[in-house]
Amino acid sequence: MDRVFSFPRPRPRGLLGRRFEMDExxxxxxxxxxxxxxxxxxxxxPLKILGCxxxxxxxxxxxxxxYKGRTFLRWFEIRRSYxxxxxxxxxxxxxxxxxxxxRRDGTPAPVAQPVGVPESLEWITAxxxxxxIAVLLQPTESMFVTCIEVEGAKNFGGLDGADKEALIGAYExxxxxxxxxxxxxxxxxxxxxxxxTDPNAHAHDAAARxxxxxxxxxxxxxxxxxxxxxxxxxxxRLFLVLGIPYTQDLAAEALHYQTLHAGYAxxxxxxxxxxxxxxxxxxxxxxxxxDEAGLASLIHHTYAPDHWINDTRGMDRATCWPAEMDxxxxxRMAARSWEGADPWYTSTAWIKQFPVLPVGINFLAPLLLYxxxxxxxxxxxxxxxxxxxxxxxxxxxxxxxxGQADNTPGKIADPREERELGAAASTMHxxxxxxxxxxxxxxxxxxxxxxxxxxxxxxxVRAAAVKAQLALEWCDSEQYRAFANTLPLVTGLLKD
Numbered sequence: 330m331d332r333v334f335s336f337p338r339p340r341p342r343g344l345l346g347r348r349f350e351m352d353e354x355x356x357x358x359x360x361x362x363x364x365x366x367x368x369x370x371x372x373x374x375p376l377k378i379l380g381c382x383x384x385x386x387x388x389x390x391x392x393x394x395x396y397k398g399r400t401f402l403r404w405f406e407i408r409r410s411y412x413x414x415x416x417x418x419x420x421x422x423x424x425x426x427x428x429x430x431x432r433r434d435g436t437p438a439p440v441a442q443p444v445g446v447p448e449s450l451e452w453i454t455a456x457x458x459x460x461x462i463a464v465l466l467q468p469t470e471s472m473f474v475t476c477i478e479v480e481g482a483k484n485f486g487g488l489d490g491a492d493k494e495a496l497i498g499a500y501e502x503x504x505x506x507x508x509x510x511x512x513x514x515x516x517x518x519x520x521x522x523x524x525x526t527d528p529n530a531h532a533h534d535a536a537a538r539x540x541x542x543x544x545x546x547x548x549x550x551x552x553x554x555x556x557x558x559x560x561x562x563x564x565x566r567l568f569l570v571l572g573i574p575y576t577q578d579l580a581a582e583a584l585h586y587q588t589l590h591a592g593y594a595x596x597x598x599x600x601x602x603x604x605x606x607x608x609x610x611x612x613x614x615x616x617x618x619x620d621e622a623g624l625a626s627l628i629h630h631t632y633a634p635d636h637w638i639n640d641t642r643g644m645d646r647a648t649c650w651p652a653e654m655d656x657x658x659x660x661r662m663a664a665r666s667w668e669g670a671d672p673w674y675t676s677t678a679w680i681k682q683f684p685v686l687p688v689g690i691n692f693l694a695p696l697l698l699y700x701x702x703x704x705x706x707x708x709x710x711x712x713x714x715x716x717x718x719x720x721x722x723x724x725x726x727x728x729x730x731x732g733q734a735d736n737t738p739g740k741i742a743d744p745r746e747e748r749e750l751g752a753a754a755s756t757m758h759x760x761x762x763x764x765x766x767x768x769x770x771x772x773x774x775x776x777x778x779x780x781x782x783x784x785x786x787x788x789x790v791r792a793a794a795v796k797a798q799l800a801l802e803w804c805d806s807e808q809y810r811a812f813a814n815t816l817p818l819v820t821g822l823l824k825d
Contacts, residue, residue, distance in 0.1 A: 360388025719766020
């Protein structure tokens with residue numbers, strides 16, 4: 330029997346139960362306290378009633394009533410941050426790379442990053458048996474990040490059910506071993522980059538290069554050959570980003586070397602090399618390490634696709650950011666590359682809910698395989714959990730699902746609650762039997778050359794997400810921050 334997947338229903342994690350987030354619970358408790366205070370302070374019964382209903386009703390409206398997809402309390406901090414950045418001018422970015430110059434050792438001088446990207450990034454070059462690889466130190470996140478390009482060792486779509494099951498089991502074993510082996514890699518981010526290409530490019534090139542004086546039989550033969558050539562209409566790239574948290578033990582080990590940067594490079598290079606060696610056990614093929622030029626080119630290409638990923642000429646830690654970026658529009662972000670004169674428009678959505686009903690292995694196919702003519706990036710960030718911690722979280726989920734179920738005598742049980750309780754119990758038993766424990770979040774970024782086409786592509790992606798049983802929420806008024814979650818930075822998941 331083929332394996333099926335089901336994800337738990339998103340649950341708020343508050344101080345008292347899981348029906349509301351902690352800030353929502355504080356607002357509701359504040360409303361109750363204010364109502365009690367008004368009852369005691371206001372004179373007359375009518376004023377007491379009006380004051381109590383006004384304070385309690387306002388708090389209930391702020392925490393429960395949807396407003397443009399979110400409650401007022403959810404919009405409050407988002408819009409406050411957006412207006413502050415808009416007032417400070419930080420949503421309009423212009424790179425200073427052409428004027429920054431270089432240090433004495435030849436490395437580019439630091440350049441300010443666009444808003445939304447972790448601040449004060451430090452670039453380190455680590456050496457592995459597979460070549461140099463760039464390591465980004467994010468001081469504000471206490472995280473080291475590195476990126477490699479991979480591809481599947483086998484054509485997953487062409488395998489039968491048993492081989493697919495074996496392949497998923499091998500990948501699950503890789504995650505579990507990485508979490509349980511005592512290594513330093515705790516975060517994994519998958520970035521699937523989809524770019525449409527011109528399927529008639531070869532034919533156009535052949536027509537432009539045709540020799541008029543060539544014999545007719547030769548031209549006819551070549552035309553037949555062109556018709557027989559299968560040209561892919563999309564370029565699909567898969568990147569694996571590894572996150573290593575900064576710890577005192579790591580810093581102490583790095584101090585044994587001549588400089589701290591050299592120590593970080595040596596220690597992190599060994600961790601990455603060990604992980605690359607384990608990729609074959611998960612039926613993944615290593616393609617290349619992304620050194621400073623490769624990682625800078627990928628980041629720049631993500632902002633503006635007219636810069637090709639493999640074009641690393643002049644790319645470094647200073648030129649990786651776009652020449653200009655404008656995030657003042659609430660629903661989209663515009664960025665221009667160094668090569669182009671016209672901006673590219675980008676919009677990012679959060680995968681609010683993964684499938685809560687059982688789905689097959691290929692449940693993401695409508696989004697990853699069947700969306701055509703759309704520039705798309707799908708990012709999934711995972712935190713690898715040791716077995717004991719994952720099992721403890723699963724048991725807590727089962728306890729909360731059982732505690733929130735309405736078991737009033739004489740009332741029919743809600744089948745949705747029974748389903749959620751069964752899914753939580755199934756997850757708990759799977760972890761007890763040795764399954765890998767992870768926490769994950771997903772993001773989808775759509776890019777287009779003009780705003781009207783961007784709206785069409787957003788609708789196309791939303792329809793594909795519905796087919797994949799995903800619920801998307803477009804991150805309006807915080808596009809600058811949401812977009813960074815589809816960069817190779819292992820962001821988008823709260824650090825514990």
